[in-house]
Amino acid sequence: MFRRVLIANRGEIAQRVIRACRELGIETVAVYSAADADALYLRQADQTICIGPAASSKSYLDIPSIIAAAEVADADAIHPGYGFLSENDHFAEVCKSCKIHFIGPEPATIAMVGDKVQAREIAKKAGVPVVPGSDGKVEDEQRATALAQKIGYPIMIKAAAGGGGRGMRVARNEPSLIAGFHAARAEAEAAFGDGTVYFEKFIENPRHIEVQILADKFGTVLHLGERDCSVQRRHQKLIEESPSPSLTPELRAEICAAAVRVAHAANYTNAGTVEFLLGRDGKYYFIEVNARIQVEHTVTELVTGLDLVQQQILIAAGEKLAFGQDDVRFQGHALECRINAEDPARDFQPSPGKIDLFVPPGGPGVRLDSHCYSGYRIPSNYDSMIGKLLVHRARRDLSIRTMLRALDEFVIEGPKTTIPLHRDILSHSDFRSGDHDTGFVERYFGAHPAIPVRETR
């Protein structure tokens, strides 16, 4: 087992990893930037090292500084958290060459699943459906119409150089495809200097379903059920829950088995997430593998009773999974709201600054993972997350009720937060009935029409 773990991250996830280590009896080294010097979670670490100035490129993303800190502190493992260097295969490789255990998958696995084309091939090899598409660029009008016939309408035209929703358009029939094809090429050429476009089937009003995976170094891969993350805004998840209200037991078993097959095919180790789009017709499609612990891992922790960060550490230290698939039991329903320092009334503008008053909610069924407190100053250099508010109840309707109660109790004075938005979403009939999809938030709570949601964090 590891003696000392360095946490190469900040905020609530740094605190989460410190908590897991302390329960396992492992010493912790917290690294921090000058902007985080006052954060209270640093006091829970056995050792703290300032690694650089506020800019993440010179601190939390600076590989030499983090490795130097690990060497100075004599840490035998590094937990990367999420974001920052968590899915950087080069960093995982550097750790390896410095004889420091990276708590995550092997560098080659990170690289492989991080490449969209390769990940798609792995899924196909594992017999898992992928979104049908052109598998490469579409050169001319003739090819375009023939391909569209084969894939079936509606078709999404995407710029190869685009991303994050940019350079996309939808065609529902041949005339709009031909017009869209030429327009998209010209647009992409102008915007990205590269007019290459490709096609994909457009999955209308999909749901975002992801399956949590745990895989040890002895070839055992288990799934810990799914999370439904359909409540998103511009690819940012706002609410996650498990189990998903839109899966039948049969479909759940099928998707979870598909995720396990993908993990096997990728020789995956440690914790990971396999993401899918679920169409209204019940068809599901693989989108990507996230080779890290995710923000919303907590939802799975509540319904399974497992500590996922502890499991990550145990797996990285070379331990066998101490339980089998049949030992994983799912209990009740868990719901998570991401509380961000953003102003929903002003297009979700970040609202950093001092928290004058912070009164966390509590009581039965409530969990709050947050590094904030009264007097804490949210730095403007990083993401706007204040914390993750979770509830765990016997049924979905009860979870929603407890969450509304907890949101009412939660007092954050100073920055604007997403709490009022969560209240509105939880009260909306589409969410209550579980009939919402990834376009739900923008449809009802934003001025902008829904963009098909694909790449999420």
Added chain:
Amino acid sequence: MDLKIVQKLINLMERGGVHELELEDQKDGLKLRLKRGAESAPAAPVVQLMHGAGPMNMGGMAPAAAAGPAAAPAAAAPAVPQGKPITSPMVGTFYRSSSPEAEPFVAVGTKISVDQTLCIIEAMKVMNEIRAEFAGEIVQVLVENGEPVEFGQPLFLVKPH
């Protein structure tokens, strides 16, 4: 003396509620004095070591305490040398000379000019020369050779010209 031993001592002091501890090691010819709960900063342990331990925070305490100059050995209010600190631009290991045999780049009293090499900080096997950003005279060297330093930690006190 190994930093790990110092850290263990601090942890033991924490748990046992011990506020002051003096330790003499004849073999290494070193005297260590640990004091916890100084009036000015009640939560931070004050580490005083005749040679060895830099001011990195090793006690799981407020990181802000790491920035203060901690090398002054006397317990009673010492005559604090006046000067402008030169801080470390990175985390790593501090070296005063280019090789174990070589003379230190600078010492107390050395007149320094802009761009003059003051020390080396090793990070990931790379030796980074730290150069003076202003001219002056070294008043105090705040870190011992071979000790770890963190970003922003004062390395030298310099009286600017």
